[in-house]
Amino acid sequence: MTDTFKQHLRKFVDIDEEEFAEILSYFTVLEVGKKENLLTEGGMCKSCFFVLSGCLRMFFINEKGVEQTTQFAIENWWITDNMAYEHEQPSAFYIQAVENSQVMILHHYSQEELLQQFPKMERYFRFIYQRAYAASQRRIKFLYEFTREELYHHFNDHYPEFVQRTPQYLIASYLGFTPEYLSEIRSRVRS
């Protein structure tokens, strides 16, 4: 199952079998069940998570006690609270499995060693963060550009399978509005 990761890595850097085996040794593989937490708000954030299969989400609980989802991570995506990870501080978020998932865990100190041993991985992570940042910039643009309803249509058009397989209240949470309002939007489309 770590083959997923090998394919993915090789899109960015040249890695032979031997190297890959060594690189793998810096990671831990973990199965997480639906609704299980990998990280809790206030807990120390000492790892990043790479999704081999399934789906994770990141959320926080706002002052009204409502869960606000800020990110999903599906196959081939990394997820963590990077601010907390970088400074080894308590996290501002929860990370939870949306479905039963397989995850690779990279501890902060393992990452440091990995980067020392394999300068290639420095390059790999540079790509990853650059890409993640680029996606984030565009996402912020959408948040400013679109009404909530437009956000929904946009998301639905770009990730129809994902919208299919994920409960609506999570989609609403990710898009930053209430499930009731999503229901209203959908009823407008139907009629």
Next chain:
Amino acid sequence: MTDTFKQHLRKFVDIDEEEFAEILSYFTVLEVGKKENLLTEGGMCKSCFFVLSGCLRMFFINEKGVEQTTQFAIENWWITDNMAYEHEQPSAFYIQAVENSQVMILHHYSQEELLQQFPKMERYFRFIYQRAYAASQRRIKFLYEFTREELYHHFNDHYPEFVQRTPQYLIASYLGFTPEYLSEIRSRVRS
């Protein structure tokens, strides 16, 4: 004036004088006047910009013809449309000087050469993007967590000098609401 950049670089990687001189040769230094554009929506995005002094902003023009600012960059920050830069595609944004500014320009092909010659710089940019991504994640959290009014107070509390020296309509644009509403918020504070 490129000393600013040297100090900054040295926070992340060890660079001696000789190396720094060589690294510098990959960059171009440019003075931009207030309101001058460094990048235009639809134009090819072939460079990143590092701010030595002054202030830049990134914005797009929404369907109503209103400028929406999505980012500011002050001293020691990089700014570009990373999605467009990575894929050498037309930009979705404008980048404009808010004040007279000094900027270092790194062309995409120069960056590639630079990274080949100086693996250290791979590490440097990995840090930069990681940090930028982390900041972006937190920003998205704030966008979900706070009302527009709270966003203003938060921004005002964290960057009071910046709010002082920047026209209100740009602050409003960055926070995603109208100048009229900002006026209303301020009048509430006053009373």
Next chain:
DNA sequence: CGATTTTTTGAATCATATCAACGTACGTGG
């Protein structure tokens, strides 16, 4: 099948936008 979770509906309310008009400040040319 019943119990729990998720989605839908509708009415009242709130945060923020819009538009228009007026006041203020500021920079540029004389």
Next chain:
DNA sequence: CCACGTACGTTGATATGATTCAAAAAATCG
């Protein structure tokens, strides 16, 4: 260095997108 014009900021009335709350309907799970 002043005056004028344009850009910026404020105010108030009205409109709109989205939330809240309560309750019913539908879907899912053990």
